[in-house]
Amino acid sequence: INLHKATFTLSAPDIRRLPEDSGIEVAFAGRSNAGKSSALNTLTNQKSLARTSKTPGRTQLINVFDIGDNRRLIDLPGYGFAKVPLEMKKKWQKSLAEYLEKRLSLKGLVVLMDIRHPLKDLDSDLIEWANDCGLPVLALLTKADKLKSGKRSAEVLKVRKECQKLHENIKVQAFSSLNRIGLDSANQIICDWFVY
């Protein structure tokens, strides 16, 4: 398994328009601006596979990236953007919950959270839904370069403790696209999900 092989496949307006539910996929979710696009680019070692967002919350498309052998990375729309109408937020939450629940090829969920603002409402909800679905989670605490190493480690421990209350099978890892903190561990965990 090599995430560097990722190529763009398609953008889907909703979960019904995703590729056939076979093989293995790993999905990436997070609040707008959490650093999801940057993390995807770092993990796949590509400059602009995922678009880093200039207007947070604007893109509501699901992006699919193929890594070969019927394996896919799924870039879910960022959530939590204040200006999105409540109606749209509810719709998205419902379809996200449905995706986690029904998608058979989904074998792991990466939840990206800014290490300085982890576990906001929707983050915790999402982690709990994943637990209810028996779906393993990797919580990536992004922009880890923003904290000095002592504070960073303390934050990881704190968030790990909180996450373990929400999910039985969750890993929590500091991550930085800027200086590649946590890249090898994150890559390893994700690649393990891609093995049958």
Ligand code: GDP
């Ligand atoms: P997305 O909306 O979740 O896809 O987030 P982006 O990847 O577009 O990143 C949002 C903002 O955070 C951008 O200004 C990025 O430059 C910045 N950012 C992303 N990752 C990092 C990181 O690891 N370190 C730092 N310092 N900034 C980051």
